[in-house]
Amino acid sequence: MSVLLAAASAALFSMGTYLVLQRKLSRIIIGLGLLTHGANLLFITAGRRGLPALVGAGDVDELSDPLPQALMLTAIVISFGVTAFLLALAYRSWLLTDDDEVEHDLSDLDILLGRGGREDDADLLERLDDHDTDLLERLDDHRRDHELHLPPVDEPPLEPEDGAR
């Protein structure tokens, strides 16, 4: 039984790790869910097996160890809450960029573009913020040059809606 649980936990960990390394937030969320399940399962296997730990269910020696179960109940609730938050974040990202891909760090891009020596990078950052079309064209060129997978930046970000306030 423990071997089976350990194997299940290992499988969850490996699948979770694979998914967390993806670029889409939705996959990362599923991956994190699997990882959490793996860790919780590992904790459950730590306790002694036996009858349900209820008063009168049996002799004290035959009962299972209730502590890991109690602790994991807490951990499950926590991961539920955080997953809900992450889903909201993914939705927000989709509203802003039509995608839930984790975006490139602008400073990384900054350095990458600065290396070509074409643009003062501080200026670049600001103009990227202002959605300068001229810059975007050159950014497209750079994207092709450097094979960057940048999400489109042609639309200004939406203002926060009333519900988000």
Add this chain to the structure above:
Amino acid sequence: MNALVVVPVVVPLLAAALCMLVGRSRIAQRAVSITALTASSAASVAVLVAVDRDGTLVVDAGGWGAPLGIVLVADRLAAIMLAIATVTLLLVLLYAIGQPGAERNHVGFQSSYMVLSAGVALSFLTGDLFTMFVGFEMMLTASYVLMTLGGTRDQVRSGMTYVVISLVASVLFVTALALIYTAAGTVNLADLSERIPLLDEGVQRAIALLLLVVFGLKAAVFPLFFWLPDSYPTAPSPVTAIFAGLLTKVGVYALLRTQLLLFPPETRPDTILLWIAGLTMVIGVLGAVAQKDMKRILSFHIVSQIGYMVMGLALFTVAGVAAAIYFIVHQVVVKTALFLTGGLVEHVGGSSRLNRVGGLLGSAPVVAVLFLIPALSLAGFPPMSGFVGKFALLDAGVGDASYWVVAAAVVAAFLTLFSMTKIWAGVFWSPKEREPVGDAQPVGRLGGPALMVLPTAALVVITILLGVFAGPVYDVVTRAATGLLDPAIYRAEVLGS
């Protein structure tokens, strides 16, 4: 006296709920949260005084005794951290109220801030590893909300990195807990300090290293710091200030607590920690030197200064640990003050990029002074707290004959000074090269709204006081370090045998 120990955890939590209920009235929300944090800082300071005089206070939550139930333990280290954290939280709350922006525009700000306060307090006070996990999660979940308030594109991007990396650390934490429970059959720290030395040496080392990775991620040590300089600067300035001042230090606190308490001298990862310390200092500060934005420079400094704290821990001597504790206290104050000044610069200058603000020495001299003092303190100038902390660390390093880490610390200190002069020259001395994108607000006599300037000034005064009264403060941290290096004392106090 024991009842006071639970105040910093329970009162902010109740306040968080109340803030939700009175969400329609901003004034009521503010009254509730200021009252709650005033109460919890007063209680924390009282606890610190009592603990330093009479010894550790232990509270059994729910009336269940030590190894089985949840215990809150206020020993000297926990009390020191708690006192400085709650006072800082209160001052930053006042600043947030004074600043137009985050606090005014979002109903959830106060509640999240209260949960964050309770989580920080619980992480310091807890006597078992699982409750520490819960405290961390309370603090982190609140920090996710605070970081992404506003939901701008930049915040969503950096928020994703921050949330995912924190969650991965949490999963590793649960995994470490599972392995510890399997091996030792308990999660109570006092109980573990008795049982872990009995385990197989390989298992001990594995647990020590796993905990090092978990808390190293939270504390942002090399090579696990990459998420921090990217995510912190996007949040509103009071939020960044409290993250910079407190969150990473909670990770360092957990490192101190677990490595000192749980593992016998043979299985402590001291060499690894020393390497991590040296590399964190130097690489963090090199990152800072390369940046062109005030907030990003300061964010890299968070990383660099964490190296100094880890160095003190890695020596595993009373002098080293005492210096580390003093340095943590100094950093909480100074880092928060610097980020609050960063917020003031943005307020009066319209930007925090070095080439878009300038000449603030003339237009906002108060802000310049408020930056200069903590900046010099960070770089280690007497008579500020940074000098005392760095001197004590170097002294401890030389005493332990770890000369190369001392050399790294000195190099990092010089580079710190260099990047501070970069901010000074860019923001305060030179004229601005380009117009800022944001709106510059009228400066006023104080250099900003009084509620923003006065809390910052209070923190600046604290860093000077920590330097001037270094003697008495240092006595307290030395007593704390002496207690920490002997797990038997902690065990006797908690388990009562």
